[in-house]
Amino acid sequence: MSLDFTDLEVGRGEEKLVGSPYRRLEDPIFITKGATYVGDLEFDDIAHISFVRSPVASANLKNVDVSEALGQPGVIAAFTAKDIEIPAIINWINKVIERPFLAKDKLRFVGEAVAMVIGETKAFAEDACEFVNIDYDLTTPIIDPRQSANNEVSLFEGCTSNIVASIEGGQVAQIGEVRIEAEFVNQRLAPCPMEGRAVVATIDGEMLTVYISNQAPHSAKRSIIRYLSIDEGNLRVITPDVGGGFGSKIGTYPEEILVPYIARKLNRTCRWVETRSESMVSLGHGRGQIAKVTLGGDRDGKIRSYCLSVIQDCGAYPEIGANMPALTRWMTSGCYDIDSVDFNSISVLTNTNPTVAYRGAGRPEAAYAIERAVDMFATEIGMDKAEVRFKNFIDPKNFPYQTKVGSTYDCGNYEESLRRVLKLANYDELLVDKENRIKDKSDLLLGIGISSYVEITHGFPAKEFGSVELISGGKLSVKVGTLSHGQGHRSAISMIVRDVTGVDPCNIDFYQGDTELIESGVGTFGSRSMQSGGVACKRAADMLVTKAMEFLSNHLDVDLDKVEFSWHEGGQFSVGSMCLSWSDLYRLAKNEGKVLKASENYESSSPTFPFGAHLAVVEVDVETGKVHLRDMFAIDDAGNILNPLLAKGQIHGGLAQGISQALYEEFIYDQDGNPLTATFADYGFPTAAEFPQFRDELMQTPTSVNELGVKGIGESGTIGATPAVVNAVMDALSVYGISHIDMPLSPEKVFSAIKIAKRSK
Amino acid sequence: MQIRLKVNGEAMNFDVEPRLLLVELIRDHVRLKGTNIGCDTTSCGACTVLIDGHSAKSCTVLALQADGCEIITIEGIGTIEKLHPMQEAFYKHHGLQCGFCTPGMIMAGISLAGELDNPDESEIRLGIEGNLCRCTGYNNIVEAIKSGLSEMKQLSLSATSESQLYPKDADK
DSSP: OOOOGGGOSSSOTTSOSTTSOOOOSSHHHHHHTOOOOGGGOOOTTOEEEEEEEOSSSSEEEEEEEOHHHHTSTTEEEEEEGGGOOSOOEEOSSOTTOEEOSSOOSEEOSTTOEEEEEEESSHHHHHHHHTTOEEEEEEOOOOOOHHHHHHOSSOSSTTOSSSEEEEEOOOOOOOOSSEEEEEEEEEEEEOOOOSSOOEEEEEEETTEEEEEEOOSOHHHHHHHHHHHHTOOGGGEEEEOOOOOOOTTTTSSOOHHHHHHHHHHHHHTSOEEEEOOHHHHHHHSOBEEEEEEEEEEEEOTTSOEEEEEEEEEEEEESSOOGGGGHHHHHHHTTTTTBOOSEEEEEEEEEEOSSOOBOOOTTTTHHHHHHHHHHHHHHHHHHHTOOHHHHHHHHBOOGGGOSEEOTTSOEEOOOOHHHHHHHHHHHHTHHHHHHHHHHHHHTTOSEEEEEEEEEEEOOBSOSOOOEEEEEEEEGGGEEEEEESSOOSSSOHHHHHHHHHHHHHOOOGGGEEEEOSBTTTSSOOOOSOTTOHIIIIIHHHHHHHHHHHHHHHHHHHHHHTOOGGGEEEEOGGGOEEEETTEEEEHHHHHHHHHHTTOOOEEEEEEOOSSOBOOEEEEEEEEEEETTTOOEEEEEEEEEEEOBSOSOHHHHHHHHHHHHHHHHHHHHTOOOOBOTTSOBSOOSTTTSOOOOGGGOOOOEEEEEOOOOSSSTTOBOOOSSHHHHHHHHHHHHHHHHHHGGGTOOOOOSSOOHHHHHHHHHHHHHHO | OEEEEEETTEEEEEEOOTTOBHHHIIIIISOOOSSOOOOSSSOSOTTEEEETTEEEETTSSBGGGGTTOEEEOGGGSOOSSSOOHHHHHHHHTTOOSSOSSHHHHHHHHHHHHHHOSSOOHHHHHHHTTTOOOSSSTTHHHHHHHHHHHHHHHHTTOOSSSHHHHSOTTOOO
8 A cells, every 4th residue: 555666566677667557656646635736836925816707709898997896805906908018919820810918999709808806815806806897889799600701790800801711622523423411510619627727927026937737838938928028037937737738728828928917017926716617718619610521432432532621610819729720631531542632621700719729639620520421421332331441441551651631641550450449349249239229129229330530649840858867866857848737747758768777767857847947848739748758858868878878988088889888777887897877977977077968859750640440339219319328449559658557548538528529518609609508517528427438459550750659649539539429329320311410419419310300201 | 703623633723704615724724735626616526525524525515514524635544655545546547647636536436435335337437426537538537446445445444434534554
C-alpha cells in the first residue's frame, strides 16, 4: 500500500522504460492532496472578478450602467467597454472584424462579456453583478449557419456577407453506377473540461505574473504582451496544474487578458475563476459543421468519386473554429484510395458562442462524413460493410501515400486494423445474432457499426523546445515547451530521458508551463506533444550524454573514443577501469565552473497520420427508441507506444467523447439564440453509467517521420468512435429502411424515426 | 453563526455566513484545496466528501448543516507514504488524468464500501453516476474502484466511521 517505486511491476533494473506501463509520476500528489489549479493558489489581499454577460443574442447596445453595482457592499470597482483603454482585437481572418474586450455598441451572442465587477470576495462581486443595468434594442439574430450564408445583413458593419472564410473546390466529376447523396450535421458541443477557465494576475513593481489555465502558456504570454503593451521581460506566465482543455484552452480569451489589465489598473492581485454556467456559454464550442457528401461507386464495391461540401459555424467572432474546414479537408478521403476527390467549404458567422478546436478538431467531421457515406453505399449495393472497406483501402504497400487533396499519409495498414477489430468483436457471430433478432421480431434490435479512420496529428509542425540539464546529486532537470493538462507528460518524457541517460525518473525534475523557466514553447494541442516536445527532450538527452563524454575527455585529457557511456545502473561513464556516475560528473563539472546542459528546438519535417478501426455494438429498443451501447471495440495505431497505460487512457477518454457526441451531447440554441443547455443539469454530459468497459488494443506501425517512431494518440478515440456508433444504430434501424438520423441519437429522435418509417410502410 | 465540526479528525469552530456552502468552508476557511468545484448545479461531484461516512456533494450542503458532523476529505484518508487502498487503486489502474474529478471520485468510491457488497461493474457505474469525469471515459476509474473496494474488504475497512476508514497502521 505504500508508494514505493520499488513495488512497480516494471521499470526497475536493466529494462528500458519506454514501452512499459509505468505508473504516472504525477499521481501521488493528485490522489492525496489534489492537484494545484489556478483557483487553489492563495494570495494575500486578492480581489475577485465577476463578469456580467449578454442575456441576448443580438442587440444594439445603448448603455451599460454600473453605478448601482458600485454602491453594493464589498465592491472595489466596476468596468464597462468605455473604461477599457486597450484597442479591440483585430480578427485574424478578416481585419474589418473587431472584437472588443467588453461588448461595445453591439451584443453578438448570449454570454458575451459586457461588464466586470471587482469585489473583495467572489460572493460580493457576483451579488453586485445583479445591479449592472444593460440597456439595449433587440435586433434579429442569425442562428442557423445555412441561413447565415445567404443573409444580406452581416453581423459586422463593413462586411458584405457573413462568410468569413472559404475553400474553393467541389468540381469533381461524379463517376460510378451508384450515387449516394446525404447531409450530415456535426452538432455543436461544449468541451467541458472539469476545470473551467481561471486566471490570477499579480503585480510586483513593474513585474506582472499571470497564472492561467491554458494549453499554450507561451502564446498566452504573447497575447498579453500584445494587448497590454508590456515589456516581455516584465511578464511571466505560469500554468499550474490544468484540469483539462480538449482544445478549448489553446487560445487566450478576452476575459483572460482583462484580468491582468485590471490588476495593473487597480495595482492589486485579481482572480477570475469562471462558473460552469458562464463556461458553458462562453468557453469556445466545438464542431458545428454541416456536411453534404456525394459519393459515386460501382456495384462491385469500388468507390470512384467523393465530394465533401462543408458549412462551418464560426459563432459570433471567427476564432480557430473558422479554420476547422481546412483540417477537415486534409482528411476528406479517409482510408480510401479514390480516383476523384474534392472538397469545398464556407465558414459563416452566427449569433452564437464562437467555435474553437475541440478534441479531434475538424478530423472527426471528416471521418464521420466518409464513414457514414461508405456505410450508405454498402447498404445501397447490398455489400457487407467490412467488405466494402477492404475493397477500397489504400494498399499498405503504397505508403507514403499522397491523397487527392494533397495530404501525404506517412504510413498505415488499414486492412490489418479492421481485420483485428472484427476478430476482437467476433464479427461473424454478431451478424448471426443480428439476423436472429430480426427473424424473431425482437424489440431489441442489434446494430453493428464499423468505422475505419485515419487522422492527422501535429498538423502544423512547429518547433518545440526541450532541454536536459545535469543538476546537483546527479539528478536531471528537464524542461519542455509542451503543456500537459492531464496527459501525463511528466511521466512519458521522464521515461524517454531515463532510457537515454539511465537516470531514474524519480530523480528527474520536470518543468513545463512557466515562461520564465522555459525559454520557448508552443504548447499541447493537435496530439503533437510526444512527436515534438518528446523528440526534443530525447535529442537534448542524447546531446547531454555526448557533452558529458566530451567534458570527461577534456577533464581527463584522454581521447574521446576512450570514454564510454552506458545507461545501465543509473548511467555509467567509464574510462579504462575508472567508472563515474552522473553525480560524479556533476561534481567534476562544478569544480571547473561548468554546467552540463543541452537544449533542442526540434522541428518535425511533417505531420503523422495515426489510424485505426472501431466497432460499436448497440441494442436499439424499438418500443422506446433507447440506444444501449453494449460493446465498444477499438484498435488504434499511433506508432511506437511510449507507455501503453497512458496511451490507452487517452483512447478511453477519446472514445467516451466520441460516443457521447453520437448519443448524448448537443449544445442547443433556440431560434432566438438562447442557450438551452447551459448547465451540467441540461447538457448531455455522459456519466459512467452510459458506457460499457471498452475493449481496446494497441497496434504499432512506427512512423519514420521522427526518431521515436511516435504519432499522436490524444484524439484518435474521438475520431473513430462517433461514426462507429452512428453506423451501428443505423445498421439496427436498416430493417425499417431508415438511412440516417442526425446526432445525438436520443430516444426521442430514434423513436420518431421508427414511427414515421412504420407509418410509411 | 457558530458551528463546530470535525474535519479529517480535527475539531474546528467557525463563525459562518448562513449562505456559506460546505465546499467553500472546506476550501476557503479550512484551506484544504483538494476538494474541487466543477459546476453550479450539483451535477459533477468534484466536491464529494464524506459526511459521517456517507458521500455527499459538499456544494449542496450549507456549512451550517454540517454542524456537529464529521467530514472526511481527500486529504484525510492517506498520505503519499501510506496510501488508502482506494488511492492506491487509482494510482495502479491509471484512474485519473487531469486530476480535477479525482478527489471526489475517490471519496465516492470509498463510500460505495458501505453501500454495496461485492459490486459488479454496472453497480459501480451506477454508484458513481453523480461524479463526472471528462478525461478517462470512466474505464480505468471503474477498474480502480472495483479493485479498491475488494482491497478495502480484505482489510475490513469501511467508510462509515473515521476509525474504520483508515488502515489501522496508517498515519493521519
